Amino acid sequence: MHASLTLHSNATSSPPSGPAVSASASSGPAPRKSRAAWYLLGGLLLLGGGGTAAYFRSKGSTKPVAVTTDVAVVKTITQIVTASGKIQPEVEVKISTEAAGEIIEMPFPEGSRVRKGDLLVRIKPDIYQAQVDQQEANLVAAKASSVQARAQMAKAQEDFKRAEDLFAKKLISDSDFTASRTALEVAQATYENALAQIKRTEGSLSQARDQLSKTVIYSPMDGTISAQNSEVGERVVGTGSFAGTEIMRVANLAAMELRVRVNENDIVNVKVGDRAVISIDAYPARKFSGTVSEISSSAQGGGAASQLAAMSDDVTNFLVKIRVNDPGVQLRPGMSATADIETQTVENVIAVPIQSVTVRATGGLTTEELQKKAAKDAENKSGGGLDAAAEKREARRTREILAKVVFIKTGDKVRQQNVEVGIADTTHIEVKSGVKPGDVVVAGSYAAISRQLKDGMSVTIAKPAKEGEKR
Numbered sequence: 001m002h003a004s005l006t007l008h009s010n011a012t013s014s015p016p017s018g019p020a021v022s023a024s025a026s027s028g029p030a031p032r033k034s035r036a037a038w039y040l041l042g043g044l045l046l047l048g049g050g051g052t053a054a055y056f057r058s059k060g061s062t063k064p065v066a067v068t069t070d071v072a073v074v075k076t077i078t079q080i081v082t083a084s085g086k087i088q089p090e091v092e093v094k095i096s097t098e099a100a101g102e103i104i105e106m107p108f109p110e111g112s113r114v115r116k117g118d119l120l121v122r123i124k125p126d127i128y129q130a131q132v133d134q135q136e137a138n139l140v141a142a143k144a145s146s147v148q149a150r151a152q153m154a155k156a157q158e159d160f161k162r163a164e165d166l167f168a169k170k171l172i173s174d175s176d177f178t179a180s181r182t183a184l185e186v187a188q189a190t191y192e193n194a195l196a197q198i199k200r201t202e203g204s205l206s207q208a209r210d211q212l213s214k215t216v217i218y219s220p221m222d223g224t225i226s227a228q229n230s231e232v233g234e235r236v237v238g239t240g241s242f243a244g245t246e247i248m249r250v251a252n253l254a255a256m257e258l259r260v261r262v263n264e265n266d267i268v269n270v271k272v273g274d275r276a277v278i279s280i281d282a283y284p285a286r287k288f289s290g291t292v293s294e295i296s297s298s299a300q301g302g303g304a305a306s307q308l309a310a311m312s313d314d315v316t317n318f319l320v321k322i323r324v325n326d327p328g329v330q331l332r333p334g335m336s337a338t339a340d341i342e343t344q345t346v347e348n349v350i351a352v353p354i355q356s357v358t359v360r361a362t363g364g365l366t367t368e369e370l371q372k373k374a375a376k377d378a379e380n381k382s383g384g385g386l387d388a389a390a391e392k393r394e395a396r397r398t399r400e401i402l403a404k405v406v407f408i409k410t411g412d413k414v415r416q417q418n419v420e421v422g423i424a425d426t427t428h429i430e431v432k433s434g435v436k437p438g439d440v441v442v443a444g445s446y447a448a449i450s451r452q453l454k455d456g457m458s459v460t461i462a463k464p465a466k467e468g469e470k471r
Contacts (some may be wrong), residue, residue, distance in 0.1 A: 065452050066462035067411055068444035072352050072435045079344040080421040081270055083320065084262030087280065087335040089251035090323065093221060094245050097238040099123050099214040103230060110228040114219045114250060121217040121221070122248055123236065128212040135205035142201045146194035149187070156180075156187035171280050214238075219250055224253040226333055254329045256324045258290060258339055259301060261317035268468060269343040280337040282327065290339060294321040344423050350435055351428035352406060353443045357421060359402040364454050366415060367402070406435060407442040409451050414442060416455035 042116035105122035109116055166172045227249040238244025258278055262270060276290040296319040322333065322339050344403060361366060404421055407414040422430030435441065442449060442459070453459075 034323065035392070063447050064412065064458040064460040066445075067409075067414075067442045067448050067453075067459045068357065068462050069440050070353050070443040071436055072350055072431065072439045073428075073440055074348055074427065074437050075351050077349060077351055077423055077425050077428060077430050078342050079339045080339065080425055081262060081266040081268075081271065081343055083262045083341070084336070085258055085259035086336045087256055087324070087331050088259050088333050088338055089226065089253055090255040090321075091221070091223075091224065092251035092259045092333070093223075094246050094247055095120060095217060095248045095250060097121070097217065097236050099128065099211055099215070099243040100237050100239075100244070101125075101127070101215065101284060102235050103232050106228075106230075106232050108225055110225050110248070112225050113223070114225060115222050116219055118219045119216065119226075120219050120250075123215040123217075125212055125215040128208065128215055131208040132205065135208045139201040139205055141199065142194065142197040149191040153184075153187035153191045156184040160184040171414065174184050182454055185451060198225060203263075217247075221250060221252065223252045225249070226253065247444040251333065251449045253333075254332070256327065256333075257293065258321065258322040258324060258337050260320050260339055262320050262341075264299070264316040264318065267295070267318045267320075270320060270341055271274060274341050274343055276339045276341045278322065278337055278339050280335055282290045282330070282335050286329075288327055290322040292320060292341060295322040296320070299374045328445050344425060346430055348420070349430045349432075350437055351442050352427045352431055352435060354424055354427065355446060355449065356406050356428055356441045356443050357404055357407075357419065357431075358415065360405045361401050361403075366447070366451050368451060404433075408435070408450065409440040409459060410440060412458055412460070413456055414453055414459050416453075 007317050010464040101123040103121060104124050107119055116218075117234070120316060128403060155434035160180045160183070163177050164228065166178040167174075218301070225248055228247070230245065230247045236245040236247060258276075270292060272295060277291060278288040278290045280286070299316045299318055320341075322341070361369075403418050405416050405418050405432075410415050417434050420432040422432050426431065443454065
């Protein structure tokens, strides 16, 4: 009975516990929600801290710069000045006429070989022959006049001698004696004038004969007719004071030269006697040897043209003549060619690629950074800028503080090294100090060398571009 009573009391007491169970069930979710909120807040803080740390780590570390490298070597460097021009004969004579008229004879066509003294051109001589005949007749008349004047002078001398004797004996008057003396003086003057007339006529005759001789033109040298601008039947114009019509040219095609124009920055390195390697477009598979034979003293253009060129911003060039040594083939005037003039050679020197050498200012500043700094300093000064003189001084000071440097790769970093350079060829430049043979120097890219690299910066070797990317 006791056991059954106990069960009953539990059974009867269970209903009142229903509301308590329900209350505890309703208050159970609140602690779980608060814990989830705390978990979410902790996760956000953790993520934020990790991102901040990653940001400062990335800001504190510099991404390696992709570069290409090359090795400093010992080699022979030849400094070269390249210029283009035309092949021309060393000696070429322009045949012009001093006599005007119609061409009636030209025995040699263009391209013919001629010898000195050969007839080249004959101009119709009729007018000039008539002038010679006229002056010859004038000379005969002048000589006849001189004979007459001499006879009159002889008679006047006899008359004056007789009048002088009579005047001494007081047989004639003073007026008669004076008239006799005057007649003698007139006769002497007339005779002298006749002699002068002979000389003047002889001069005119000589001039007419000279003009007649100029209707025939002979070759002044052995050579080849390289150009012919006129034909038989054409009329040409010529005077003794001005150059006449150019009829043809005679040149010695056995001695040819290349005439090139060299920039003013390179002309200071070129000397008479420098060796040159000549490439002629007509013979692409052959190289010709040449020697600098002449360098012009002034820039191209004469007189007012030179003054205008000096005041303009155009490129200034100087004419250089290069003799072609023993070409072995027929060269023709006007052929296009290019010359590589070897101005200086140094042997067994340390050399690096040309693009490896750049400039840096104090503190490793690049030229762009230096210009920005100078512009900022100028803006900060009163007046908002610098005057012209100050700008020139600033530019000169900037050039003075720029130093030539290379970047030597050591491990995964580069070291900025000041260098002293010498001459350069098409690919390498001489380094007199600062680099040893075998040093690995940065050779690219241009942007990395000129603007990005600093002393101690981390680098990585750039991967070669794929074939598709090169295209």
